[in-house]
Amino acid sequence: MGTFKIEGGHQLKGSIQPQGAKNEALQILCAVLLTPELVTIHNIPDIVDVNKLINLLKKLGVKIEHISNGTYTFKADEVNLKYLESDEFKVDGRGLRGSIMIVGPMLARFGKGYIPKPGGDKIGRRRLDTHFEGLINLGAKFRYNKEEQFYGVEAERLKGAYMLLEEASVTGTANIVMAAVLAEGRTTIYNAACEPYLQQLCKMLNNMGAQISGVGSNMLIIDGVQKLTGTHHTMLPDMIEIGSWIGLAAMTKSELTITNVSWDDLGIIPNVFRKLGITVERRGDDIHIPAHTDGYEIQSFIDGSILTIADAPWPGFTPDLLSIILVVATQARGSVLIHQKMFESRLFFVDKLIDMGAKIILCDPHRATVIGHDFKSTLKAMTMTSPDIRAGVSLLIAALSAKGTSTIQNIEQIDRGYERIDERLRAIGAKIERIDA
Incomplete structure (x- = not known):
């Protein structure tokens, strides 16, 4: 110590x-899972939580290259879905709070997303209800192993829906947005978080081909698309x-x-x-x-x-x-x-x-x-x-x-x-x- x-x-x-912004990085890095194409991200901070998430993405099969100070490329064209159900993932995923945001993109692209109860700061209760209620609204089936504290959502095809979030959770909004961009039809999220880092995520996704309007407000309207492409993104x-x-x-x-x-x-x-x-x-x-x-x-x-x-x-x-x-x-x-x-x-x-x-x-x-x-x-x-x-x-x-x-x-x-x-x-x-x- x-x-x-x-x-x-x-x-x-x-x-x-x-x-570079820690809280933005945790969202943006999870979003690379939404496309098999190359994503380049600049101004990534060299801090423990972000490096843990980068390492988790590597174990998930994402090809990662460190280009220069703060700049990485990511290519998620051969994702290892078996890792999600491994004992190793159950340990790695508990290591940081931001790991929860891989669930939305994994569910949207591969039909399933799993996560152990994530760790992070000991600053009181930090509920995950908003995340999973939003994904269930999109058509996902939820399951929870209480003994292992392991969460899962699965769906053959997500469908857009209207939802009013119980709380304006930043990570919850991010997870739902990343799932909705590849869902069928229109999703409306009311009482959405509107932090600059969430705005950055939406701008990056739009640059990848998503159709998100209302960015910066507490009502996001997302028209689902078939696929997303690669992009360049610079963090705040x-x-x-x-x-x-x-x-x-x-x-x-x-x-x-x-x-x-x-x-x-x-x-x-x-x-x-x-x-x-x-x-x-x-x-x-x-x-x-x-x-x-x-x-x-x-x-x-x-x-x-x-x-x-x-x-x-x-x-x-x-x-x-x-x-x-x-x-x-x-x-x-x-x-x-x-x-x-x-x-x-x-x-x-x-x-x-x-x-x-x-x-x-x-x-x-x-x-x-x-x-x-x-x-x-x-x-x-x-x-x-x-x-x-x-x-x-x-x-x-x-x-x-x-x-x-x-x-x-x-x-x-x-x-x-x-x-x-x-x-x-x-x-x-x-x-x-x-x-x-």
């Missing part, structure tokens, strides 16, 4: 470019990493430029950080954060009541950045209520911040009130363990702002979502060392 050793309290300076920068660097700059009073951020796909993210008093400047397609030497002050609502920042489906604020917002608030002037609505265990890392000296009241599993220090007292260094990807990076930001030397254990969680984070932070002046066990 690896560890980061971090000497905090140093100002950083320079520019940093965000990696990772908005969660962009938000992480904004928070890092504020907490360390550093001047940073985040380059090539695809501003138009960031939604309300810059404005939410501005509500914490952070200056977020647009310079072309870059974000510039000046050094906040005098700190930053949390806004109130217009009636004077305490600011609440809550997550919501897109175009609301992404839940993946609430951990970052919470950490940044610990050194702000003023108070804020953080309301994590979508995952009931995601705020449990705050006990580590409290041990570092942060003033946080955990109201319940979903809400925390943060009373900012205004940098009048710094967080203190300590040894801690990363519980999940986003909490791990939040603790890393806290450690970089703290006085003294901290250690973060279980950094494999951070590596799941952030590419060479220690190297990239050192390039802008961070004192961080990776210690392999």
